[in-house]
Amino acid sequence: MTGSLSGRRVAFLVAPEGAEQVELTQPWKAVQDAEGLPELISFEHGDVQAFNHLDKADVFRVDKPVSEASVDDYVGLVLPGGVANPDLLRTDRASVDFVAQFFRANKPVAAICHAPWTLIEADVVRGKRMTSYPSLQTDLRNAGADWVDDEVVVDNGLVTSRNPDDLPAFCRKMVEELAEQAEHGQAAHA
Template sequence: MTDIAGTKILIMATDGFERSELLEPRQELKHAGATVHVASPKSGKIKSWKDGDWSDTVPVDLSLDEVKVADYAALVLPGGVINPDQLRTDEKAVGLVQQFVAAGKTVAAICHGPWMLAEAGVIQGRAVTSYGSIRTDVENAGGVWEDSEVVVDNGLITSRSPDDLPAFIAKIVEEVGEGKHARR
């Protein structure tokens, strides 16, 4: 895996995140040398959701109000149905997605995470993928949906499901290694 030592990456999530879609990117990005922080609208710990089980917790490193986009090279948006559905109703969370995209930073969303991209209005005319059940939402937001394990459009990375995590994480590392992307 490419070395991205010294790079800071933000994962934005709340209760109901898909366990593997937060834990695996966090672990692998740290392994590649990045400093990874978890930001959430709530403090303390957030709980994962998998198959009816509120289980693993992850400590929150900072609140959404504390996030400074300039401090980070990338934003990762895990899925799960509950997590992005909650975050897309939070103006600060949506605003952070818009700021990361406007700054040309890498933004990666997996599974239901692209709901955040749709809510932020940042996928118009861009190639994206998502969990199949939100395809219509993505297309209605102007995204050009395709059924691929990972889709990259000028620093915007999307994947369909936990099965795609290896390709998703590899693309995050690659895109972060490339640096800032031109605004669209």
């Protein structure tokens, strides 16, 4: 991985259930390997249930409910996929607002697989070049994004990938964008 996060915190926003486990755990490890401090944010205190596709996987402890989280405390945001995870996130007003605040603050956001559904709800994809799980391409285009079928796409701090097979490239680019923000405080999403 390129870049260091030097003890900076990175928010991982997930719904109470439905996050694709590998899309949570591999980026989480990448942040830790870059000396960052990942924090799990969800609707409320307690645990979240991750999934391996449609099967229940591990349970993870929430660090902070989204209602108590401040964008100012994080260098960036990671949105794991899974079909149910972003579908639930996009129905939670506090979560959608939290996502939108990262864009207003010009901080990096990384979204993989189905996670861009939450970005659509936050109305932040218009004019962005991005990718996702292929079934979201029409939704993203209808929301104004320039959807492409690439392993990883970076557009001014927004990092997107298609599926778990893309995780190595996704994690590498995610850490680069987060580290650039941490080290230089440069604006993303301009």
